[in-house]
Amino acid sequence: MIKAILTDIEGTTSSLSFVKEVLFPYSKKKLRDFVRKHPDDPEVQRILREVQEIEPGNPIETLLRWIEEDRKVAPLKELQGLIWEEGYRSGELKGHIYEDAYEKLKEWHERGIPVYVYSSGSVKAQELLFGHTEHGDLNYLFCGYFDTRIGNKKDPESYKRIAKELGLKPEEILFLSDNPEEIEAAAKAGMKVVRFAREGENEPIKDFPYPQVRSFYEVTLD
Ligand SMILES: CSCCC(=O)C(=O)COP(=O)(O)O
C-alpha cells in the first residue's frame, strides 16, 4: 500500500522549458554580479570554496560552464537557489506548476496522503518555486523536501536513504519522475515508480518496464 509520494520537479510537476529556458538563463545572466555583490556572505563564499574543491580554477567560470552542461552539482544548485530568490521576490520569476499537478497534489493533500519532493534543485530552490506560483504559495502541499545532499538521483542508495528518513519501507513510496535513470534507480531501491512523458516534452519509451503517464490525472495509488 502506498503511504507517501515522492515527486521530481522538472518534467514532472513543472515544465522542462520553464527550468531550461527561464530559470537556467536567469541564473547564468545574474551569476557574476550576484557573486560580486556578496563578497562577505559566508554562504556564497562556502559555495565558491566547494566549487574549487570539486574543480580547481576560477569558480565563476566553472559555475557558468556547469549551467551550460546542466550539471546537477550541489554547490551550483545552492547558488542558483540564492540567485533565483531575488527574481522570485521581485516578481521577475513565477514558479511553474502544471494544472494537473496542482489539482492532484491538492487532492492528495485533502486525502491526507503525504507528498515529498526530490529534485536536483536545492531545497531552497524547491521551496521558492512552489512558494511563488500563479496559485500562490503551494508549499502547504508538501511534507518535506530532498535534494542531492541526500545523494545522486540516479543512485538507488539515495532512495533507500529517503525511505529510511521517512520511516517507511521503499515499497510504501511512489516515486514520480520524467527521467528513466531516476525511475530505474528508485525501482531498484524497491519503490513503486511512474515515469512522466509529458506531451511535447518527453516521449514514452518503448518497452520501458515501468508505467508511463502523460499527466498526474493518470496516476493511481492502487
Ligand atoms: C527546484 S527548481 C530547479 C530545478 C533544477 O535546478 C534542476 O536541475 C531540475 O532537476 P529535477 O531533479 O527537478 O529534474
Ligand SMILES: [Mg+2]
Ligand atoms: Mg526531472
